[in-house]
Amino acid sequence: MNHNFTRSTLSRLSLLPLIVTLSILLSTTISAQRRVTPVTPPSPGTAAKVEKEERIDPSRLVTTIDANGNSVTVDTVTGREYVDSTLLKAPPKMEYPRFYNVIAGVNIWDPVMRLLGQKHGVADVWAELNMHNRYFPFIGVGLGTCNDTPEQQNYTFKAPLAPFFKIGCSYNFFYNSNPDYKLQMGLRYGFTRFKWQLTDVTVDEGYWQDPTHYSLPLQNTTAGYLEVAFGLKVRIAGPLSMGWSIVYHSMLHESASPHGKPMYIPGFGKRSGALSANFSIMYTFAINKKTHLEVEQEKDL
Secondary structure: OHHHHHHHHHHHHHHHHHHHHHHHHHHHHHHHHHHHOOOOOOOOOHHHHHHHHHOOOHHHEEEEEOOOOOEEEEEOOOOOEEEOHHHOOOOOOOOOOOOOEEEEEEEOHHHHHHHOOOOEOOEEEEEEEEEOOOEEEEEEEEEEEEEEOOOOOOOEEEEEEEEEEEEEEEEEOOOOOOOOEEEEEEEEEEEEEEEEEEEOEEEOOOOOOOOEEEOOOOEEEEEEEEEEEEEEEEEEEOOEEEEEEEEEEEEEEEOOOOOOOOOEEOOOEEOOOOEEEEEEEEEEEEOOOOOHHHHHHHHHO
């Protein structure tokens, strides 16, 4: 019996090195896995620094008004500004529909001035789309002609009847007010292709000879110009309105001519004058049935 006990004991002791070896290998594997994906701790003081930057000391804050009229809180130590979003001014609301109406007009300034002796111009018609009673895309077309002998000049300028076209947009400063009244500024581009000539050109040959008369042939010219218009519109009755505007002109481009530049450009007027005027009779075509009184009632709700 003692012999069996000794044999069992020896068998167990022979397994002990194997168990120790397996334990060492397992421990080494776990340690290696931990070294493969190390976790880098945050730098000392980093979290505290971020928290310090975000913290606001109320004792250092003062409230003031910036250039835009907004209430701004300023840190007197760092100079950092904080804007209270609840105090920001909301953009003005568009009180009228996007497509409110269409306004068509006829400019009767040139016909009236021709009755008073003006030697150029005919008439033009135009239309604009009312968007929110604020923006007014514009398109116009007209006819122009000229037959004028300038004072103290030795020629007559003639331009046969020719069309001109204009496109642009206007801005109404009273966009949230009654659309029957409008104060606006507009930018427009004008374009025309026309012919012109000089006739009865007189050249004095001297004391002993008679003056010589001749004419220049017709010249073809293409011209483009810019208009800046300031105008006022008022309602007369029902859909009828009338309006005045002062227009500043500036030439943008024109084709060259061996005989110089034309004195008159259709739709532009005489080159010598940078300012002109318009007087129009208008008719309004309603697109949206919402009236000014209905808009006012919605504002009161």
